[in-house]
Amino acid sequence: MPDSAYGDIRKLDLFAQMADENFTGLMRGAYVQNFPSQIELITEGDPSDFLHVLVSGAVDLFSTWNGRETSMATIRPISTFILAATVKDAPYLMSARTLEKSRVALIPSQDVRAAFDLDGNFARAIVTELAQCYRSVIKSQKDLKLRTSLERLANYLLRQQRHAGGGSVFELEFEKRRLASVLGMTPENLSRAFKGLQPYGVTVAGTRITIEDHNELKRFAKPNRLIDDHQS
Amino acid sequence: MPDSAYGDIRKLDLFAQMADENFTGLMRGAYVQNFPSQIELITEGDPSDFLHVLVSGAVDLFSTWNGRETSMATIRPISTFILAATVKDAPYLMSARTLEKSRVALIPSQDVRAAFDLDGNFARAIVTELAQCYRSVIKSQKDLKLRTSLERLANYLLRQQRHAGGGSVFELEFEKRRLASVLGMTPENLSRAFKGLQPYGVTVAGTRITIEDHNELKRFAKPNRLIDDHQS
């Protein structure tokens, strides 16, 4: 594995507190690979042979059933994905595909499980990471079950605005069809939902969003830290 | 804490591999309490002061937003709940209420975090538990995003049938209004959904369900282990 990726990975919360020898041991069996855009890295149902670490690029986690497909989450560097399947030695529940040219480190799952039995700090870091993941999905579940698609979009825009620095003009982080899928609606409905937010001062030009009056949108969206706060 | 509950809790996967002294230390600050039905044990947003262990009875985890409420999961003995909030020392994302007379052990969260720093086996058990919880929510998320309410009900009935032993006649495990909420629909729609499954051999009398032809229903429901298998 190249030194650059090695250092970046070492800095991840997940690995930062590991004993040197355990981290080195873990990395010994790992390798880094470059993938073009739109490559399926993981297929749901497959055994979880590797823990994946996205070093650069972007990855979409999605699932399918009965000919339908839905986007579950987007992974941005530097972070791991499919950790739960790895530690449980169970099949992947989601598929993963690159959204752009990406660099991924692959760590054999059995090495991860071995390190986790060996290194208490690593085990503790995994706990924190998994608890974080769990809480994220719960928030997303609440978003889906408690809000209409218009409300979900409104809150997404507020989150994204904050994430982009808080200015009244910002860019969507991914293409609309995938945003629609993430938000649990069709692309057609997303288009209509954007129109539905015009009365609250939202205007759209391609991927550029303008929120005229933040407070006006907020009054409609009613953001809630127990759903929308992507920290805690 | 009474010996009976102590022993039952000790047997939980979460605590089974802990060093004796750590478990004893953890239980020193814990206490068991009896609650009548319909008591709110936890309110979302509150700091996570205690890890809860349901010793007997049943507990509903639910969330609210903007005057709406949805049931997220049902806890049956013996298991813990709100583990993620405890280990992250973050506010509860869900509220909890007893569905019947229940016995709950309360373990101070700071003791849990201390034990988790001290005891590698405990940390590892928490990992397994959290990974399990995470995967459950992901499955539920897929169920919600990929299926119509009729399909969700059909698959729920197949799961419940299996859970009840596989016979063609079985009982629903909770009242219909709560089942509706768990499945992400209104009680009115649940009624209609049951009717919609009649052509596939499903009949309902109160809480008693009859599935005439398991395979017929299965052909419609298309159950999938990556969504419906509540083990792995």
Next chain:
DNA sequence: TATTACGATTGATAAAAGTCAATCATAGAT
């Protein structure tokens, strides 16, 4: 036994969301 309260069901209607087909806009490719 009659009463009452509450959940379940039904019907009518409205709102939300999905589908299908056509068109538009735009970024790359030629």
Next chain:
DNA sequence: ATCTATGATTGACTTTTATCAATCGTAATA
């Protein structure tokens, strides 16, 4: 600069789901 492929948008329509109001059924209570 033009062509082309793909995603976005729009309109018409259907399906799904929610809402509201009324009624039914049943189990607990008086």
